[in-house]
Amino acid sequence: MKIVVAGGTGTIGQLIVAAGRERGYDMAPLARSTGANVLTGEGLDAALAGADAVIDVTNTMTLSAKKARAFFGTATSNLLASAQRTGVGHHVALSIVGIDNADASYYAGKLEQERLVEASPVPHTIARAAQFHEFAAQILAGSNGPFALVPRTLMRPVAAHDVAVHLLEVADSAPTGRSRDLVGPRDEVLVDLARKYLAHRGERRRAIEVRLPGRYGANLASGDLRGTDAALQTTVTFDEWLAEQPTHP
Template sequence: MRIAVAGGTGVVGRHAVEAARAAGHEVVVLSRSSGADVLTGAGLAERMQGADAVIDVTNTTTLSAAKSVKFFETATRTLLAAESRAGVAHHVALSIVGIDGIDASYYAGKLAQERAVAAGSVPFTIARAGQFHEFAGQLLSRMSGPVAVLPKLLMRPVAAREVGEHLVRVAEGAPAGRASDLVGPRNEVLADVARRQLAIDGVRRRVLGVRLPGAYGRGLASGSLRGGADALQGRITFDEWLRGDDHLPS
């Protein structure tokens, strides 16, 4: 197969690219650095020629619902238009488990993305996953000072490597509308995993977990982002990931 990965240089994208190549597929990376822009459409159709499937793991960093919706709707519609012109037969979009009742902040964009994919003309599969093991470190890296304030979040984190592998398996199959959700092997609390990461990295820093207001905060604290009992479970625990090669110290 020829598989194009939109966002193929990112946290999940690089693992999807690695997994696809390991499985013997021809891989095309869609990123600005490779001359393809998912927002403007520049270079997309040319690089997609001959692709059997496109895996979309593009992302934006924002807590603004308006900005998130604009990014994901624009990127999705631009990708789907290019896929239609190139004759791509399967669009695979990465989303997040348990967000149906949290149409706010960043998650509003992911729900908008799902709706745009479903409304498009390209056969699709939406694959939802839990927060990544990498998530706590991403948040910590955006804060300075001796105290890190993190939202109260009940989650079931999964390694980005396993998410990338899962997306390739989904792309290898027929379009299914929705794939089985993928979550990690253990329930966790965001502040707790952040403390363990700082400890193993040898960083002295206090972590506070606070309940955020509104629908977004309620959703984070509700446990819905842990996924359902029927979700597929990854193998790598957060603590195993901390000791592995994919974890880069703070």
């Protein structure tokens, strides 16, 4: 089985490619460095030729709803059009648990992606997962100086490796339109994870929780990102994941 991973050189994409190869799949990462561009469409047909499934984990870092919609709208439209031309049998899109009431900021782009996938004639599955354990480190990376501002976020974080394996299982199954959500094993507060991460790394910065305004901030603080009891739950906790991370800054 040939599986193309759009965004296959990124954090989650590399994990999917590695896990797929361990399981004997023919894995093909798709990125600009491999000669394919989801924003221009260049090289997509050649990259998707002969693929049984495409897993889309392309991403952009922005809090602008306009930029997020533009990125995910363009990338998703190009991938779906190419998948239709080349006869790909299953398009799998990674999305985020609990964002239905947050059509704002970054989440506006993910919801636009979901709408396009659902409207496409290409057989598909939208696979929503909770925020990764790495989310705390990503938030901290955006702050300089002695203080790091962390948005009030109630979550149930999940190991990225578990998400990678889940996406492979979804891709190797029949398209269902929507798979069960995937969440981590424990409810967490993002600022607590940030403080643990800083302590683990021996950094003296202080993490300070702030409540972001608007629908985006309300969604983060609402607990919606924790998913529901119907979600699949993984077993790797944040503390277990953190113990495997480097301790040096």
